[in-house]
Amino acid sequence: MYKLIAKIFFNLKGWKVKGGIPPGTKKCVLVAAPHTSNWDFLYGSFAWKLFGLDVKYLAKKELFWFPLNIFLKALGGIPVDRKKSSNVVDAMAEIVKANDEIIVLMTPEGTRKKVDKWKTGFYQLALKANIPIVLGILNYGTKEAFIGLSFIPGGDMEKDFEMIREFYKDAIGCVPENFSVEAIRP
Numbered sequence: 385m386y387k388l389i390a391k392i393f394f395n396l397k398g399w400k401v402k403g404g405i406p407p408g409t410k411k412c413v414l415v416a417a418p419h420t421s422n423w424d425f426l427y428g429s430f431a432w433k434l435f436g437l438d439v440k441y442l443a444k445k446e447l448f449w450f451p452l453n454i455f456l457k458a459l460g461g462i463p464v465d466r467k468k469s470s471n472v473v474d475a476m477a478e479i480v481k482a483n484d485e486i487i488v489l490m491t492p493e494g495t496r497k498k499v500d501k502w503k504t505g506f507y508q509l510a511l512k513a514n515i516p517i518v519l520g521i522l523n524y525g526t527k528e529a530f531i532g533l534s535f536i537p538g539g540d541m542e543k544d545f546e547m548i549r550e551f552y553k554d555a556i557g558c559v560p561e562n563f564s565v566e567a568i569r570p
Contacts, residue, residue, distance in 0.1 A: 386429075386433055386459075387433045387434065389430075390429075390430035390431075390433045390434050391434060393430055394430060394431075394434065397527065398527050399427070399527045399528065399529065400527065400528050400529070401431055401434045401435055401528070401529045401530075402528055402529070402530045402531075403530050403531040403532045404435055404531050405435070405437065405487070405518050405531055405534070406516075406518075406534050409516060409518070409534065410484065410485045410486075411480055411483070411485060411486050411487070411513070411515045411516075412487055412488070412510075412515050412516045412517065412518045412534070413488050413490055413506050413509050413510045413513075413515060413516070413517050413518070414432075414437075414439060414487050414488065414489045414490070414518045414520055414531070415490055415491075415492060415506050415517060415518070415519050415520060415548075416428055416489055416490070416491050416520050416522065417491065417492065417493060417519075417520075417521065417522075417552055417555065417557075417563070418493070418521075418522065418552070418555050418556070418557030418558075418562070418563035419491040419493045419494075419495070419496060419557070420493075420496055420498075420557030420558050420559040420560070420562035420563050421496055421557065421558035421559050421562075422496065423558050424491075424496070424522055424557075424558060427522050427529065427558075428489075428522055428529070429459050430529075431520075431522065431529030432489070434529070435529075435531060437487055438460065438487065439459075439460045439487045439488070439489040440460045440461075440462055440479075440486060440487065440488050440489065441459075441460055441461055441462065441488070441489040441490070442461075442462050442464045442472065442476075442490065443456065443461050443462070443463060443464065444463070444464060444466055445463035445464060445465050445466075447461075447463070448461065448463040460489070472505065473505050473508045473509050473512060474512070476488060476509050476513075477509055477512040477513045480509070480513040480515060481513060488509065490505065490506040490509070492504070492505070492506050492568075493563075493567070496559070496562060497562060498561065498562045498563070498564060498567075499564070499567050500564075500567055501567050501569055502567055502568050502569070504541070504570055507537055507541065507544070507545075507570070510536075510537050511537050511539065514536075515536075516534050516535060516536050517534070517535055517536075517537055517544075518531060518533070518534045519531070519532055519533045519534070519548065519551050519552070520532070521551075521552065521555045522557070522558075523554075523555050523556055524556050524557060524558045524560075525554075525555075525556030525560075526556075532551065533547070533548075533551045535547065541570035542570060545568055545569055545570050548568050549565050549568040549569075552565055552568060553565050
């Protein structure tokens, strides 16, 4: 039902999905950017359903109140207590290792506001779990949800982040001034 709603919504809004996760990829970190608006969750969740993906994503536990928690968990949400100093990357790496197939969606900006620097948890998770990073764009300028570049991080963050910056250089967020390619750095 959600996929049908997504298809109708995308058609009405003139959005398209392009690309996809490489065939045969059973586990990966799917990076979603730009993340500049609350609308990103709606467009993003519609996009991943249209791509046929079953993703898991982290969200602040404050969002998981009844009855919204039912909806968020049904879409793959995992509540995170950001006030506790737990090692989320290590915990997620264990979850990834324990599953035969899993796509972990992460938004490295960590907020909808403009940031000076991306969080690197997505990169650390991919390294620890030995899985590829797949890059996705919600491009409000072209009205495309695009999944493109996939790579295994090599541990040279400068080099890998240069490739990521290049991928996102033409991305336009819902609130364009809240996205900065210069923030994509280790």
